[in-house]
Amino acid sequence: MTKNLSRARQARASVDALHARRRYRLATLAALFSLFALIVAWHEAQRPRHPHKDEMPITQAHADDASVAADSSGTPTPAADLVKRGEYLARVGDCAACHTADKTRPFAGGLAIETPFGTVVTPNITPDPDTGIGQWTDEDFLRAMHEGIGKSGERLYPVFPYVEYTKLAEHDVLAIRAYLNSLAPIHYTPPHSTVKFPFDQRWLMAVWNMFNFSEERFVPDPKQSAEWNRGAYLVEGLAHCGECHTPRNATYGLKADSRLSGAVLRGSRAYNITPDKTSGVGNWSDEELEKYLSTGAAPGRPTATGAMARVVENSTQYLTREDLRSIVQYLRSVPAISGGETRAHGQ
Structure with missing residues (x-):
């Protein structure tokens, strides 16, 4: 009887020790996660909130200074030269390549891009107010291009090359925006992206940015032509x-x-x-x-x-x-x- 009680106590002690180790590991993981979250929050707090001063060596077409025209109804529209410049810049940036899955729906998105982390489907960037970017402000568009952050504050995946687009001068970004606004709106909602866990947690992109992204405009090298x-x-x-x-x-x-x-x-x-x-x-x-x-x-x-x-x-x-x-x-x-x-x- 005594031996059986002793064995029962030993078994209970072993189980208690196992539970204690599990609680310790969970507490350690929780502490590490909290520290990780604090680091991300600190990094976000340190991110500059004011727009960068654009410094460009290139003589522009002065499209950013163009006057605003009006259509027959008196509604203001971007000046033709701004739209024309934006069309050229969108060509240079090859925007259509990723945002056109069906040539009958240009810029309406829907292209599935395979990555090691899952499939990212490109969004509609026509000016449709419900399925495209028709309700985006210029500030929303600038933030997406320069910071990789969408209208609702969601982190964009780097298949959208904001890592490079961050270097664009503000007036070039707004010229592209003016061109996209001139397109015929297409009412089309692309399929959802299917990114694997945990990469589907977009807030984790803040961590990725810490190692792979620096928000900064292009500054010319005065020693170069x-x-x-x-x-x-x-x-x-x-x-x-x-x-x-x-x-x-x-x-x-x-x-x-x-x-x-x-x-x-x-x-x-x-x-x-x-x-x-x-x-x-x-x-x-x-x-x-x-x-x-x-x-x-x-x-x-x-x-x-x-x-x-x-x-x-x-x-x-x-x-x-x-x-x-x-x-x-x-x-x-x-x-x-x-x-x-x-x-x-x-x-």
Whole structure:
């Protein structure tokens, strides 16, 4: 009897110790989560709330200073030159590529983008008031482009390249906004994104931003030419070339030390475009690079295929000669990286 009681006490003590260890682990996890939440809250509190001063080296078309016109009913509408400039900038940014799943519904979204964390479906950015961005203010639009935050305060996923768009001057963002507002509104609600847990918790993007995002406008380098600065603004900002041509780190952010060295993204190869003569485009002439960007082909060089062919079709073929030259000049100056995603011979 005594032995049985002793064994029962030992078993009870063992169970109590197990429960105590579980309570300790839960308490530790709760404490760590609370600390994590406090760090996120502190980071959010430190984020600048005032707009950055835009500093641009590029002579603008003064679209931001254009007067406001009125239509036949007397309703104010953006001046034609602002809309025209916004259309060009939207072409450079290749907005249609991601926000058009069905060519009969341009800019109405619905394109499913596969990521390691699930499927993100692009939103409707036509001016429809119910399913698009018709009720967005200019401030809402600026916040999305510059900070990656939607109208309702939700964190946007970085498949929307706000990491690069943050560099855009405010008047360029508002020109794009004016162009989108000029489009025919399309009443269409795209399917919901299906992002895996815990990545479906959008607030976690604040943590991702701590490691992969810095909100800042483009500031020209006074030691460089206006053409170089224009190219930097386009490549690193509006054209967001690094989104495809830069490999990703463990958190799916861009690897800063391998910039533009090529990557495989969603099964599509984006090759090394640094000036390395073997792995990159260092042995391409300026004329060949400009021709490739404007037509998708250059004599004696590979023809653009896959995703790059679509970039040429939707975006780079519309670039002005000045912008093409600026992009090429900037690409000549970035650090040459040997290796990376290199084209095979004859590719």
